[in-house]
Amino acid sequence: MAIKHLSLSVAVLVFLCGCSTMSQKEAFDSVNQLTIERGEKNLQWIKTPQEAARVDEQVHHLLSEPLTQENTLRIMLINNRAxxxxxxxxxxxxxxxxxxxxxxxxxxxxxxxxxxxxxxSTLSVEVAFLDLLWIPLRRELGGLALEEMMFSVGDTVLRSARDAKKSYSDAKIAEEKAALYRSILKSHEASFQLAVRQYTAGNLPKRDMLKIQESYERARIESITLSRENAVAREALNKILGLYGGQTHYIFSSEPLIRREPAVSESGLEKQAIMQRLDMRSAMKSVDYAAAQAGYSEKTRLLSELELSIESEKTTGEKRFNTFGIKLPIPIFDFGQARVSKSQAIYNQSVHRLYETAVNIRSEVREGYAHLRYTYDIAHSYDEVIVKSNQQILEETQLFYNGMLDGIYALLEDQRRYGEAKMEALDALGAYQKAQSDLEYTIGGKL
Incomplete structure (x- = not known):
């Protein structure tokens, strides 16, 4: 009969401990919602081979068209294995x-x-009955740890989105620069071929011909260097997108990267970042967890375990003898002071980390905004002044050449200067695009 009573008690305990908790799907959906609120696309958690196959199909479909920044983000969010x-x-x-x-x-x-x-024969059962008292505290700790992890995962998603945007800008601009420089190289090549013919005909000193040859060779080396940088930038993008094999043969969209004057001011961005940044919210949950852990350690310092035991003994020819017992720890050597002190130190550490995170975020906002403004001004100057001025210079030189007031070398040189100005403008545009991606992450959402 004692065993039957024990079974009933255990069943009651199981019922009391079986309260519902947030499922993995619910937790992931919450992370997905956090990232959507901050301007990113739907996430997808691959847990089965069938889901992996569906992701492959989506990636194949997205890569069948010229790659845009928007589709780059979609691919990264569902296919990046990190x-x-x-x-x-x-x-x-x-x-x-x-x-x-x-x-x-x-x-x-x-x-x-x-x-x-x-x-x-003796049959015994021991139950750590005091566990029942500590379950609510442990569940509170587990819930805080889960929330902290959700914010941390969300922050990782936003960091990855920022990196994908920057990698796309690098790869696209590297490809455009390599293509643009090939036209500059043709100008150098034309100059060199003309110089060789003039030198052979005796119309150009050898020294001048060698200078033009050296300039052409340097241009050829620069073209090779740009092609190498293009390959490196493209592979960096491939890695963050999780692409391999035939998937890497995509082409970039011809849609140009846009330079828009920032529509925001620095005022209010620090407050927005503190409210929106998920790593900040993760740090806040870390403080809550440490505080709850310190409370748990304090409450269980003297009485962490209590065991109930039941023994049922049967001897041949005698009636069954049942024994009920209890086991309590006696705090003689360990009063739990070390655990309490440790949990208090961890709590203090988490508070200081939260403060440090807030200070760093505010600094990142100010730095990121200044960087965005400076890169915009530089890109604007290249587009509106340097490129246009070199274009006008080239047009004027073309008129002089047509009137036989300038030679072919002057025309070719101005063509090269115009091409180099456009390449510098591309670099400035890329710096602006990356500064914008950085600031969007820094403030925890779209500009």
Whole structure:
């Protein structure tokens, strides 16, 4: 009968411990919602081969068209395997939350002894009953840890989105620069071929011909260097998108990168960043967790374990003898002071980390905004002054050449200067695009 009563008690405990918790899907959906609110596309957590196959189909479809920045983000968010690893942290934290709500399993013991024609069998069960009191505290800790992890994963997603935007800008501009410089190289080549013919005809000193040859060779080296940089930038983009094999043969959209004057002012951006940044919210949850952990350590410092035991003994020829017992730890050597002190130190550490995070975020906002304004002004000057001035110079030189007032070398040189100005403008545009991506992440949302 004692065993039946024990089974009923265990069933009651199981019922009390079986309260519902947030599922992995619910946690991931919450992260997805956080990132959507900050301007990013839907996430996808690959957990089965069938889901992986569907992602491959989506990636193939997106790559069948010229690659835009928007589709770059879509591919990265569903196909980047570093992000997929990060999503699994949600599963780990959620599993730990479930585990925190469970009591330790009862210990079932059985022994049998024989002697002098007598057989004694003993059946025992031990239950860590005090676990039931600490389950709400442990569940609170597990819930805070899960929330902290959700914010941390969301922040990782936004960082990855920023990196994907910057990588797309680098790769697209590197390809455009390499293509643009090929036309400059043709101008150098034309100058060199003309110089060789003039030198052969005796109309150009050898020294001048060698100078033109050296200039052409330097231009050829520069073209090779740009092609190498293009390959490196493209592979950096391939890695962040998780592409390989035939997937890497995509072409970029011909749609140009846009330079728009920032429509925001520095005023209010620091406050927005503090409210919106997910790493800030993760740091705040870390403080809550440390505080709850310190409270848990304080409450359990003297009485962390209590075990109830039931033994049922049966000896041959005698009635069954049942024994009920309790086991309590006696705080003689360890009063839990070390655990309490450690948890308090961890709490203080998390508070200082939160303060440091807030200070750093504010600094990043000011720095990021200044960088965006400076890069915009530089890009504007290249587009509106330097490129247009070199274009007008080239047009004037063309008129002089047509009137035989300037030679072919002057025309070719001005063509090269115009092409180089356009390349410098591309670099400035790329710097502006990356500064914009950085600031959007820094303030925790779109500009």
């Amino acid at each position: 992000l997929q690893q990060t999503y699994e942290k949600i599963g780990v934290a959620q599993s730990e939350l479930v585990e925190a709500g469970l009591m330790r399993n009862p210990l079932l013991g059985y022994s049998i002894g024989r002697g002098n024609g007598t057989t004694t």
